[in-house]
Amino acid sequence: MRDQEWLNYRFDKIWELFFPSIPQKNVYIKFKGKWKYKFGHIKKTKKGTEIAINSLFQDIRVPEYIIQITMAHEIVHYIHGFFSDLPKMYQYPHKGNVVNKELIKRGFGYSLKQQKTWVKQEWLDLYNEIQNKK
Numbered sequence: 013m014r015d016q017e018w019l020n021y022r023f024d025k026i027w028e029l030f031f032p033s034i035p036q037k038n039v040y041i042k043f044k045g046k047w048k049y050k051f052g053h054i055k056k057t058k059k060g061t062e063i064a065i066n067s068l069f070q071d072i073r074v075p076e077y078i079i080q081i082t083m084a085h086e087i088v089h090y091i092h093g094f095f096s097d098l099p100k101m102y103q104y105p106h107k108g109n110v111v112n113k114e115l116i117k118r119g120f121g122y123s124l125k126q127q128k129t130w131v132k133q134e135w136l137d138l139y140n141e142i143q144n145k146k
């Protein structure tokens with residue numbers, strides 16, 4: 013079951029494996045929203061940095077690599093200094109493709125391709141199915 017514990021465990025593992033030099037400080041993760049065109053977000057709250065993953069991804073038909081790459085994307089914002097206490101490395105979060113460049117550098121190139129294909133071929137149908145069953 014994709015509950016909070018499941019999510020925390022993966023979050024910690026991905027951080028440890030792919031971002032080992034960056035302290036995982038003052039940041040938490042949760043499922044949130046039922047978005048069609050947004051997979052995750054990062055923002056600052058009173059509790060620290062919040063990384064959210066689309067709640068619809070709790071459905072088991074959403075491949076795990078989609079959740080992983082969404083998490084990794086938001087972690088990259090964090091390490092670039094957006095919504096975290098780290099120094100800001102860029103003026104804008106996405107300009108110049110900085111997130112994907114960082115992801116590729118850290119070994120997510122294949123996941124990015126998988127994600128692109130999945131979004132194009134699977135997501136909208138699955139989104140409609142999930143919405144109709146709830």
Ligand SMILES: [Zn+2]
Nearest residue numbers: 085089105111
């Ligand atoms: Zn982003």
